[in-house]
Amino acid sequence: MGAIQKWAHNKPFALAFISILVASSADACSEMFGEVKQNRKIMKLFPLPPLEKWSNCYRNHHKTLDFLRNLLATDPIGNTLLDFEQPVKNIQTADPAKLNKLWRRIPFATKQKIMKEVQIYVQEFWGSFLSDVQNDLNNEIDNETYEKLLPLMHCPEAAFFIRVWAPCLIMHGCLPGKLYRQARQGNLESMDKLLRLDSSLLHDPVIGKKIHELRIQGKSSAYDKLLFAAQNPPKKKINQRAVKANLSGFISAIAKLQHRRLTENQIRELFDAIAQDSGRGPLDNDLPESQEGFYQSYQRARKNWLPLLQ
DSSP, rough: OOOHHHHHSSHHHHHHHHHHHHHTHHHHHHHHHHHHHHHHHHHHTSSOOOOHHHHHHOOHHHHHHHHHHHHTTTTHHHHHHTTTHHHHHTGGOOOOOHHHHHHSOHHHHHHHHHHHHHHHHHHHHHHHHHHHHHHHHHTTHHHHHHHHHHHHHSSSHHIIIIIIHHHHHHSSSOOHHHHHHHHHTTTTHHHHHHHHOOOGGGGSSHHHHHHHHHHTTTOHHHHHHHHHHHTOSSSSOOOHHHHHHHHHHHHHHHHHHHTOOOOOOHHHHHHHHHHHTTTTTTSSSTOOOOHHHHHHHHHHHHHHHHHOOO
């Protein structure tokens, strides 16, 4: 029995399955966003839309979620993942006893196969998505896949997800809509964070006016800092640790909605199990060494995931 199978032993089926699915995607997510951000050719596949449409993405995160669903639907593995969307939405009303009873009826060999293939499914999907983007640059993508992906790549939500939505969630632990509201209210810290992600917000009527007022009021230091932010990358980086802390918060949120609890040790042990089964050693070295540091990092993320999952 592999380390992941041992971790899942005696845990509720739905919670174990989703937790493994999410944790297994961490390395692939880090690699994908790192590649996309560093490759200007790839960024050109996600052009910025007119300002009004771009601003609407900040105001309504559901449009970005719809884009993700449509993206998943272009791939057979993604369709498999979509089958879990409704159960996750209704998970707070699910009967854990019935789920566990169903799990106990499944033969042991089948359970092993399910847990083993969860990692393969998610890694294949993310790998396939990035591969499709790279193939498109080299004109190697097949016509059927190209026809499916092209409309998605050029919709406003695709650019927003790649450029703003996902990086903001990973680096700052909140959706960009929250920072956008705060920035329009004059919060300088939120302006700084957003402008580093998206310099086009200099042209937002409200934010632009707030920045202009700083200059009129003689607050040159604050004014210069915001202009500097618009010309420079975020202070934080999308790295393995940030991604895994965020996904740990997602796992903890799922457990809470199932009326279950996964401790920080149990979540850490899951990432360690994935490292072991992947041949990377006994421990996942991307996680914070201290128990308190890990707990605080994923608790911040959980707080932001809960409203999205309910």
